[in-house]
Amino acid sequence: xxxIIVFFLLSVLIGCGHCDHCDDQPIEYVYSIQNSSGAKxxxxxxxxxxxxxxxxNLSEKITIENSKKYTxxxxxxxxxxxxxxxxxxxxxxxxxxxxxxxxxxTYQICDFNGTPCIDSKNIFSxxxxxxxxxxxxxxASDFHNAIHCNGNCF
Numbered sequence: 734x735x736x737i738i739v740f741f742l743l744s745v746l747i748g749c750g751h752c753d754h755c756d757d758q759p760i761e762y763v764y765s766i767q768n769s770s771g772a773k774x775x776x777x778x779x780x781x782x783x784x785x786x787x788x789x790n791l792s793e794k795i796t797i798e799n800s801k802k803y804t805x806x807x808x809x810x811x812x813x814x815x816x817x818x819x820x821x822x823x824x825x826x827x828x829x830x831x832x833x834x835x836x837x838x839t840y841q842i843c844d845f846n847g848t849p850c851i852d853s854k855n856i857f858s859x860x861x862x863x864x865x866x867x868x869x870x871x872x873a874s875d876f877h878n879a880i881h882c883n884g885n886c887f
Contacts, residue, residue, distance in 0.1 A: 757811035764821050765804040765868040766856075768797040770876040772832040777887060778825035789887055793823050797871075817862040818869065819845055828856065830871060831886040836879035 768774045776795040782788050797803050807816045819842065822828060827841045843850035843857050850858040854875065861869050 757813075759811075760809040760813060760865060762807040762809060762816035763804060763866045764807070764816065764818060765802050766795070766797060766818075767802045767868055767870045768799055769873065770832060770871045771799055771873050772836075772876055773798055774871055775831045775834075776822065777829040777831060778822050779827045779829070780823075780825055787826055789829075790823075790825070791887065793825075795822075802868075816865075817845070818856045818867075819862070822856075829886065830875070830879070831882075832876045832879055834884050834886050835882065836876060837882045837886045838875060838879045 766776070774797045776797070778790045778793045779787050780790045780793075795803055805821050807820070809816060819825075825842070827839055830838045830840070838854075840852065840855045840857060842848070843855055844859045844862075845857065850860075852858075853860070855861075856869050861867055
């Protein structure tokens, strides 16, 4: 029995001696989406179903009232994976930002899969996903630039 305990302790000590991340501190991420658009906003993720067909995922919808903010915190442990709006939104293929169910903007995944982001406001752009604290602001300009969908935005 003594030899088993000594073997176990030696294994633990040797194992930690080879650990590349034993002393690495966690990284804290705080990502927010602020609604300054003047309208209620719903962020609708689109995912691929089991048949590979793109569909709306209303169970993952995020609703943000005007002048409010949605915030998510993430603690990343070594070996680090990082954090992004892509992860915050549960890995969608694209999202729709819907204003009062009357106007809509759609953003496709970019920068993470080799497709560059053309639209500077795309939430998936590296410009919004490179820090430990990020705030993406939905503005009145976004509302005015959104396409009319006349109550059929989902």
